[in-house]
Amino acid sequence: MIGLVLAAGAGRRLRPYTDTLPKALVPVVESPVEEERRTVLDLALANFAEVGIEEAAIVVGYRKEAVYARKDALERRHGVRLTLVENDKAEEWNNAYSLWCARDVLKEGVILANGDTVHPASVERTLLAARERQPGAGGRIILALDTVKKLADEEMKVVADPEKGVRRITKLMDPAEATGEYIGVTLIEPEAAAELADALQATFERDPQLYYEDGYQELVHRGFRVDTEPIGEVSWVEIDNHEDLARGREIACRY
Template identity: 30%
Template sequence: MIRRAMVLAAGRGTRLAPLTDTTPKPLLPVAGRPLLEHILEFLHAGGIREVVINLHHLGHAIEERLGDGRRFGLRIQYSWEDPILDTGGGIKRAEPLLGGEPFVVVNGDSLLELHLEDVVAFHRARGALATMVVRPDPEAARYGLIELDAEDRVRRVVGLPPGVEGTFRGFMFPGLHVFEPDIFGWMEPDAAYSVIRTTYVKLLAAGMSVYGFLTPARWVNIDTPRALAAADLTLRTAPFRF
């Protein structure tokens, strides 16, 4: 069982302004409570007991809301960023709080209805360095295609690395990874970069063991006002079960 996770919560949420002028995106209410609290419930149900949350925009509001995490059955620590470091740089910054054990990373603005233990078991059975959850979606290309071969190995992300040939299946990435601690050796410190477009591309170019866990699981995100309203309706009418 994996016990540690990181929630990426530092973003500014500019597409949700003016809501995010005063409230950080992960604290926007979905079905009566902040989406971030739904995410913590999901992680706890999957066996996670220690959580790191990276903070930048209105981060104090998140810290004040969640505290040390005891009321969620978790131990929460915070990783502050100034300037903001994007997803890859943010994960690397949190290495002192995460290093030494496998860990899960989830986006702070989306939620999946699945059993986290199934993803972890898949990751371990394949001896993966990194595993991405992927979903079929008719608009997968809009999110950035994640391409898998017949053995569910990830071969390309957003069309990279160049020169990879073959017939692959394209999916979308809904915001959940599992990493071995060796991933930190592939990450530059003190820099802002995308874990997808930078770290994963390095791993794939080097032929490292990267897999995609394919699931039809329901998924919501709150990237835009329309998506926020849809997420609220979904979780009110048919709550996710973990």
């Protein structure tokens, strides 16, 4: 199993940082010493390394040259071999297409982390532990779910049934109906790769502005079981704007 980070997004609400950088390279641990600075991408790769993952792929698009320029340094810093996968429509289409671009990577089995989510390695450990509890259960997709946080309109909300798995995943839901919030981290077994890639393709062909979570919903509609795993009381944040960035910096200092 390898790591996978979606880092193709522009993050326009984080300007001026993202005038020259993709969102995943915005600093969340600041320091006057270059070697001590950390970005969301650094945190994701450090999490992978902490749970024993030695190889990762990064989907790049907007300002991809900045990731290419740091590739060797990221490998040295985190001890993780990196492959960069290019998204040729990163500034036009949403991330259902971005994840589909990594369809060959999915065949390896991955832990997927969004390139704008600050979270501790305990999330990855929780997903791997859930996998180990049911060895041999091929084809599984397991979403990391925050069942503690009070939800509002912007969150990616999930309704999950203990017997059937995910029933709905969307932002467009009454928060009171949701089991919890998907935090942007997923374990995807290699046996699920082909079906997920097909669902993602159907999703972005229907509407290129859809999210990869809409691809998960497409899988559910097709009868594929998508599971969830609660992460417990964990500090994390999805960084969309400067207020989120301030929160991310506060959280990242604890890891």
